[in-house]
Amino acid sequence: IGEVIDEDVLHARVPFVACTQQCFAVKAGIDGLLDISRRSFCKTSEAIHNLANNYREDFKFPNLKLTFKNRQGFHFVIPQKNIQGKLPSKFIQVVKHGNNIHCSTLELASLNARNKSAAAECYTRTEVCLEELMDDIRENVSVLTLLAEVLCLLDMIVNSFAHMISTKPVDRYTRPEFTENGPLAIDSGRHPILESIHNDFVANNIFLSEASNMVIVMGPNMSGKSTYLQQVCLIVILAQVGCYVPARFSTLRVVDRMFTRMGAVDNLESHSSTFMTEMKETAFIMQNVSRRSLIVMDELGRATSSMDGFAMAWSCCEHLLSLKAYTIFASHMENISELATIYPNVKILQFHVDLKNNRLDFKEGKRMEVNCIQHYSIQRAYHAAQRLLCLKYCNQDEDVIRLALRNLKESCINN
Numbered sequence: 001i002g003e004v005i006d007e008d009v010l011h012a013r014v015p016f017v018a019c020t021q022q023c024f025a026v027k028a029g030i031d032g033l034l035d036i037s038r039r040s041f042c043k044t045s046e047a048i049h050n051l052a053n054n055y056r057e058d059f060k061f062p063n064l065k066l067t068f069k070n071r072q073g074f075h076f077v078i079p080q081k082n083i084q085g086k087l088p089s090k091f092i093q094v095v096k097h098g099n100n101i102h103c104s105t106l107e108l109a110s111l112n113a114r115n116k117s118a119a120a121e122c123y124t125r126t127e128v129c130l131e132e133l134m135d136d137i138r139e140n141v142s143v144l145t146l147l148a149e150v151l152c153l154l155d156m157i158v159n160s161f162a163h164m165i166s167t168k169p170v171d172r173y174t175r176p177e178f179t180e181n182g183p184l185a186i187d188s189g190r191h192p193i194l195e196s197i198h199n200d201f202v203a204n205n206i207f208l209s210e211a212s213n214m215v216i217v218m219g220p221n222m223s224g225k226s227t228y229l230q231q232v233c234l235i236v237i238l239a240q241v242g243c244y245v246p247a248r249f250s251t252l253r254v255v256d257r258m259f260t261r262m263g264a265v266d267n268l269e270s271h272s273s274t275f276m277t278e279m280k281e282t283a284f285i286m287q288n289v290s291r292r293s294l295i296v297m298d299e300l301g302r303a304t305s306s307m308d309g310f311a312m313a314w315s316c317c318e319h320l321l322s323l324k325a326y327t328i329f330a331s332h333m334e335n336i337s338e339l340a341t342i343y344p345n346v347k348i349l350q351f352h353v354d355l356k357n358n359r360l361d362f363k364e365g366k367r368m369e370v371n372c373i374q375h376y377s378i379q380r381a382y383h384a385a386q387r388l389l390c391l392k393y394c395n396q397d398e399d400v401i402r403l404a405l406r407n408l409k410e411s412c413i414n415n
Contacts, residue, residue, distance in 0.1 A: 025130075044114045282297075
């Protein structure tokens with residue numbers, strides 16, 4: 001639409017201005033015949049105004065006005081008090097309206113006819129151009145309909161979010177800052193939905209830059225890894241749509257795309273197993289990612305064997321590291337932390353859930369430490385015990401839990 005319609009053309013109520021706007025609604029260069037008709041329209045319009053100036057000088061009518069009506073076209077209006085005696089014979093179609101005389105001349109009538117003809121040709125050619133434009137739009141009307149729905153949803157979200165943050169304390173939501181190539185830094189970020197449900201939500205930080213573009217998030221089940229990943233995505237989305245964000249401070253660069261690989265589900269309609277679905281989504285990310293993208297992956301490789309999953313996760317991380325794309329990668333594979341010993345731009349975030357009286361303490365469930373995991377059997381046993389204790393919250397049978405813990409102890413002793 002912008003390539004065809006001139007955005008400077010606006011609706012007007014004044015008749016001649018409206019006529020001119022219609023003639024110039026389509027940009028120059030779109031239709032050759034339209035450009036020729038417009039030149040003729042401009043020349044006759046200019047000639048008519050010059051004729052009016054000549055009549056003012058020749059007949060001593062300084063108050064002679066040139067007016068335009070859609071039906072009549074151009075005509076002269078002369079105050080009756082300016083006429084001394086009879087009106088010169090050159091003026092024809094003389095009509096008296098109140099204190100004014102409305103009239104024309106043969107020269108004006110000739111120019112008027114040419115001007116109307118040029119305007120009519122402009123209308124015809126403009127209509128042809130608009131019909132061609134409408135044909136192109138009809139082919140993409142489904143996309144435009146979807147765009148309209150997206151804009152309506154975006155407008156609703158932004159307005160609802162603006163109302164929500166207006167009821168919060170001033171320091172709970174802050175205005176994000178944007179830089180061209182700067183880091184993605186969030187201080188005390190929070191999940192905008194979960195924090196309204198849980199009063200004890202623990203805020204977390206993140207820092208990604210050209211020199212540190214990958215964060216590997218590790219920790220036991222229910223320690224908040226997936227929540228952390230979703231939280232970062234939501235903060236980036238809120239910032240880029242123009243909202244305040246739930247953080248003490250945030251500075252971001254504009255991301256061109258955001259890719260997520262989360263969850264583990266199959267797709268029976270396309271005959272895809274959980275692993276096949278996971279690989280298809282991963283392949284799409286690898287084929288479309290750019291340096292300015294944000295990639296969030298949650299436990300890539302969980303749908304296959306530990307050996308195959310580790311190989312796939314490692315290779316994907318190395319590929320993303322080579323692109324310098326900002327990446328957040330959550331995993332239970334402890335060996336994946338060895339990437340930090342090879343690549344200086346990899347950081348490890350370790351999430352903890354404290355064990356107190358054989359129960360999980362969630363108050364510190366989202367505390368983070370930055371370190372490289374040391375693969376000692378004691379630490380493995382600690383994390384595994386945390387995972388097994390999560391079974392209690394699923395109403396798992398006590399005998400099953402006790403047997404699992406016994407097998408875990410035997411495994412640690414054997415290793």
